[in-house]
Amino acid sequence: MSQSGTQPAPSGPSLLHDPVFNRGSAFSSEDRARLGLEGFLPPTADTLETQVARIHLQLSILDNDLQKYLLLSDLQARNETLFYAVLMSDPAVFMPLVYTPTVGEACQKYDHVLRATRGMYLPITMKGRLKEVMSHWPQRDVRFIVVTDGERILGLGDLGVNGMGIPVGKLALYSVCAGVPPEMTLPITLDVGTNNGTLLDDPLYLGLRQNRVRGAEYDAFIAEFVAAVTELFPLCCLQWEDFANINAVPILERYRDQICTYNDDIQGTAAVAVAGIYGALKLSGEKLTDQTFLFLGGGSAATGIAELISQAMVLEGATIEEARARNWLFDVNGLMVNSRTDIAGFQKPFAHDHAPVSSFVEAIEAIRPTGIVGVSTVPKLFNQAVIEAMATINARPIIFPYSNPTSRSECTAEEAYRWSNGQAIFASGSPFPPVEFGGKRFVPGQGNNVYIFPAMGMAVLATQSTRVTEDMFIVAAKAVAEQVTPDDLALGLIYPPQRDIRKASLHVAARIAELIFDKGLARVPRPADIEAHINELAYIPRYPTI
Template identity: 60%
Template sequence: MTIPLRGAPLLRDPRFNKGTAFTLEERESLGLLGLLPEGVDTLENQVRRAFTQLAEKNSNLGKYIYLSSLQDNNETLFYKVLRSAPAELLPLVYTPTVGEACERYGHIMRRARGLYVPITRKGHVRELLRNWPVTDVRFIVVTNGNRILGLGDLGANGMAIPIGKLALYTACGGVPPELALPVLIDCGTDNAKLLNDPLYLGLRRPRPSAEELDEFVEEFVEAVKEVFPRCCIQFEDWAGIDAMRLLERYRDRACCFNDDIQGTAAVALAGLMGATRITGTPLAQQRVLFLGAGSAGLGIAGLLTQAMVLDGLSLDQARSQIAFFDVHGLIESTRTDLHAFQKPYAHAHAPTTDFVEAIEAIRPTAIVGVSTVARAFDRRVIEAMAKVNARPIIFPYSNPTSRSECTAEEAYQWSQGRAVFASGSPFPPVRYEDKTFVPGQGNNVYIFPAIGMAVYATQATRVTDEMFIAAARGVAEQVTQAELDVGLIYPPQSVLLQTELFAATRVAEIIYDRGLTRMPRPDDLEGLIRAHAYVPEYRSIP
């Protein structure tokens, strides 16, 4: 390995810094003598020290700040730490802790990370991209901060989301960290609290019109294609109507996807596939009622209908088994306030503004919460689902935890232990009578790193919905019977890397089957995926 830096600048570069693990020979050849204590650490000993320091932090936000500083100082150590205890640390790096980090980002930021692309630099986006020190970027996660988790418009504070997402690409999917670029398109904010905060670091201006936003995004996408021609763009946490519009505009023009729409859809689909192994009802016979009819819910419905069609239903049959309930009530055929993308699910039902009445009329096998309305799945709702199902499927997927439609304990208690449960944020195990249930977390982390690794290893030119269905099947296939017996419908996060690499192989099969790469198909797809996976280990320096 050739290192372009020496001395103190080397210790400040997280890509190459080993800290106290530089050998005595490396210290002498790289001008580091005197800049480090004389003791030489192993990476394993540095991991032990990091966990000791982490344990001394008395809040999850404090632990988030510590891990962020570690990432800014030593990438190899950071990813080694994450890989050592993923179930424990991923909630600190991403949901739910990242929600609090976004709300306070201007107050807690120690060091700028990623690339900020303000709309005031229109006409100069290529120049900004070329300022990034890596010339072969393969993945960009980009947000404009307009709909961060369930927290709304957080403007430039939303940069914590792309940073966190790309950390998971590496920790959970094996994508090398140097290939990843977090981007914040700063279009201002309509959040008055932020505009009045002297520590807010974004543009202090109202958000632009849809037309002005679209013009700037067009420049951004075309600039990425020119500057980083092998790059895949992940749109993240855009306002729902913008998210749908931009995905439709670019999905066939660029290698891109929207995680809130397609990633959320795939992880929900994986959950439903897992749930069918408990309920015994095939996917094609599921009836699903969504609370919330925005981009996340419509994305899940779209992918679910495609999967049902692959299982033998017609598109109309599949859509007839999916219904939506929004702030104005049940979406049904007499409603005149619907967007075009909602109308395929406006079926002939009696109007109602009572979610329980909708359950009693439709008799869904599953309810999916994508509303960001805390406790919307109250006792009446859970009991209504338990009345019409022997094993009701209850998925409160809204993030963060404070916006979850119900807790795991509520779902199990109110259903007399019969619920098949998964949520967007983590919940601890629940004891009901003589049984302990382990709730699953329907986290997109099961999906997008697998998509990323498959795209990277195969050099895919496009990302399709069929690839997300393949990823969902790959995740669901790995749930063991012992895990199903305690109610777990996702593989445990302790084996997340293995889960992702297996799912990535399933995605790669689709990429090659559909001719979505110019690379020749290898004999061993699993070997191809594993050969490309990043391993957080120090390399010796000649």
């Protein structure tokens, strides 16, 4: 039987093409005889450890990260256990290869480099048949779906069905970082068309060749999809990923109180930002309620972070009005002030009474923020004047260029440290190497949602939670920050080192699970030891018994 008990294992040569059961060269002599594999493999039987070493060697001779991404994708398609064993052998090295920043380039070229497919593609031309089509998925116990419509992939924009690399990569990290069993995950792309003319003109593009569907027809398609998920997979948590603001915000508002769901770009990004702020305050020694934040970018990521900061401030004694007044947005049209007529509903809590300001540096001088957060997807906007203004106002300015991938970052770590004369408390969305400045070594933190969403997934798995709530993200942020050690802080590192991501994620998952049980959202009895319960559930790559 398969790991989830739904499909019999194949036998004979076809077994070598089944990613769940294939062991490749690790089949023993006895198993080869029993399963009809004699003669189809070299005579010496490997161990999983030897196979991992071989993949390391194969990766080492490749000269760019996209080639490494493709090798790992091929490995996932033919030997899932080995794929996860490789990733878990050194998460800090492999996470940037299977997710940001490499996944950005992979998505841009997805239809050109496509080999094996993974997950499900659901075009709007299947409207009315989604439940029937989704019922063909071979696993019945799906607990996590990451779904995108490809309109706002990282900071790269509308990539249509090429955005599938994002759900695939995210779900791999569910398993690598927090031990969610891979057979319980399902990546999905909803194809409603694309407004990217380059893709529509590309003969190799594999999505629908039409402009994006909007309005009531789009909403009905989403509603049918949600209904199919809840009926086919009643214990499933649905994660929305890389939807444009015009759809991301209303979708989350429509379904957050109906099903177990969340939007990682809004809530996961918010939680990792708040975790970084908690870590930064360990360095500065200041109180959260004394901070003021200015966001470069006014979309759902910015408002999601601003709202979670506000909720966290409320827990420390501020009123919600006082807290929101300490969070400001700045977009392409300048500082968001009440006199503007282009403020969307979800932005209004963070539009305040102030004279219009069209320059970001002038906004810093007027608002005097303790931290700036970049979620603009426009590179280099945290320029020298911006960083110097922050360093003039603050002894330890918080500088968070969170836009992904690296090519979209508002500044580099080296720029932030150099222009602030080493004063900056820095974290970015994509990884940057250590920086030597003024005789000191700085290790920049990566404010990557990977600290949040895998742990959220494991907490939901362990509790069978009926909902994902806002306070679960505040608990997650605190749980991330409490793992930052004095040695980490001495290097300027405000997140736990990624080499320890598995340990960090399981700790965060346990904290979230405690809250789920406390709030009565769990569908299973509370175990005596939540951490032990989670560790027992966590996936470890081992070849399944056949």
